[in-house]
Amino acid sequence: QSALTQPASxxxxxxxxxxxxxxxxxxxxGGYNYVSWYQQHPGKAxxxxxxxxxxxxxxxxxxxxxxKSGNTASLTISGLQAEDEADYxxxxxxxxxxxxxxxxxxxxxxxx
Amino acid sequence: EVQLVQSGxxxxxxxxxxxxxxxxxxxxxxSYWIGWVRQMPGKGLEWMGIIYPGDSDTxxxxxxxxxxxxxxxxxxxxxxxxxxxxKASDTAMYYCARTLTIGEGLDYWGQGTLVTVSS
Numbered sequence: 339q340s341a342l343t344q345p346a347s348x349x350x351x352x353x354x355x356x357x358x359x360x361x362x363x364x365x366x367x368g369g370y371n372y373v374s375w376y377q378q379h380p381g382k383a384x385x386x387x388x389x390x391x392x393x394x395x396x397x398x399x400x401x402x403x404x405x406k407s408g409n410t411a412s413l414t415i416s417g418l419q420a421e422d423e424a425d426y427x428x429x430x431x432x433x434x435x436x437x438x439x440x441x442x443x444x445x446x447x448x449x450x
Numbered sequence: 451e452v453q454l455v456q457s458g459x460x461x462x463x464x465x466x467x468x469x470x471x472x473x474x475x476x477x478x479x480x481s482y483w484i485g486w487v488r489q490m491p492g493k494g495l496e497w498m499g500i501i502y503p504g505d506s507d508t509x510x511x512x513x514x515x516x517x518x519x520x521x522x523x524x525x526x527x528x529x530x531x532x533x534x535x536x537k538a539s540d541t542a543m544y545y546c547a548r549t550l551t552i553g554e555g556l557d558y559w560g561q562g563t564l565v566t567v568s569s
Contacts, residue, residue, distance in 0.1 A: 341494070372553035376495070383545055383562055384487075384495065389555030427495050431553025437497065437511050438552050439485070444494040 342367065342428055342442035349448040355416040358445045360428035361409060366440055368409035372431035375404055375413045378444075379424045387426075388413060415447075423449040452476040454484075454546055454560035461566045462536050469532035470563045472546030479527035480504035482548040485556060486520060486531050490542040498544075500552060501529060509552070536567045 343361040350356040360367065360375075367373055373391045376384040386395050388404035391411065401416045411430070415422055428442040457471045472484060485500040499510040503522040510520070522529040529546055544563050547556035 370553065372551075372555075374553075374555035376556075378495075383559040384547075384556075385559070386555050386557050389557070395555075395557060425494075429495075429497075429553075429555075435512050436509055436515070438500065438509055439497040439511075441487075441495045441497060 342430060342440055344426075344428060344442040344445045346443070347446045347448065349450055350415075350418045351450045352418050352420065354418050355414060356418060356447065357415075358413045358426055358428075358447070360411040360413070360430075360442050362411075362430055362432075362440070363409055365434045366430040366432035367406065367411050369433060370431045371406070373404065373406060373411040374429045375402075375411075376427045376429070377422075377424045378427065384427065418449055420449050423447055452548075452558045454548060454558055456544075456546060456560035456563045459564040459566070461568070463569055464536055464538055464567055466536050466567075467532070467534050468536055468565065469530050470544060470565070472529045472531075472560050474527045474529070474548065477548075480524050482550055483552060484522065484529040485547050485549060485552075486518075486529075487545045487547060487556075488514075488542045489545065489562075498531070500549075503527075503529065536565075538567050538569075540565060541567045 375388040378384040392404040486498040488496045498514045501508045547559040
């Protein structure tokens with residue numbers, strides 16, 4: 339089972355918006371509305387930012403939004419702030435074998 | 451307050467066995483799945499498997515099936531990840547995290563347990 343495909347890195351200036359893509363297949367991203375996004379700062383545990391494609395857990399700023407089109411999900415961060423600099427991972431439920439969940443390879447966000 | 455507290459860092463030799471733990475509190479431990487995620491040094495997140503402490507239903511990623519054992523003791527709200535014979539390639543940070551439904555999203559995470567396997 340291959341990991342979901344994410345760009346290795348993205349960057350943006352404070353106040354700008356960026357979008358991170360997450361491409362899978364019809365067996366995972368395209369087949370279910372179970373796409374999640376996680377933020378991980380160095381040396382810290384991942385934090386859930388988006389679940390079920392576009393839902394934000396309590397406490398996550400509304401600058402973070404998620405969407406999906408076909409086999410590609412996207413995380414958009416608007417009004418970039420310095421503290422948004424982190425690694426971001428997508429994940430999806432998958433019907434492939436007994437894996438159940440697959441992660442993307444991760445995207446390093448740099449705030450210039 | 452929901453918390454998942456993992457056991458401390460471990461340093462082991464190849465061939466040794468190991469069992470690390472993840473203790474849940476602040477919620478109904480038997481009503482949520484506990485998943486395990488590996489992060490090798492400088493690398494991304496990998497799904498290892500998941501257990502439902504309510505009935506011990508356990509699912510493994512094909513990559514980890516037969517390599518590790520996931521278990522839980524609901525009487526003490528604790529999930530476990532164990533190895534019978536460690537390899538140097540098992541060196542990684544291991545996280546536990548909970549979810550209401552498989553694939554829905556891991557909403558609370560443990561702090562991680564660093565396992566170092568070296569001769």
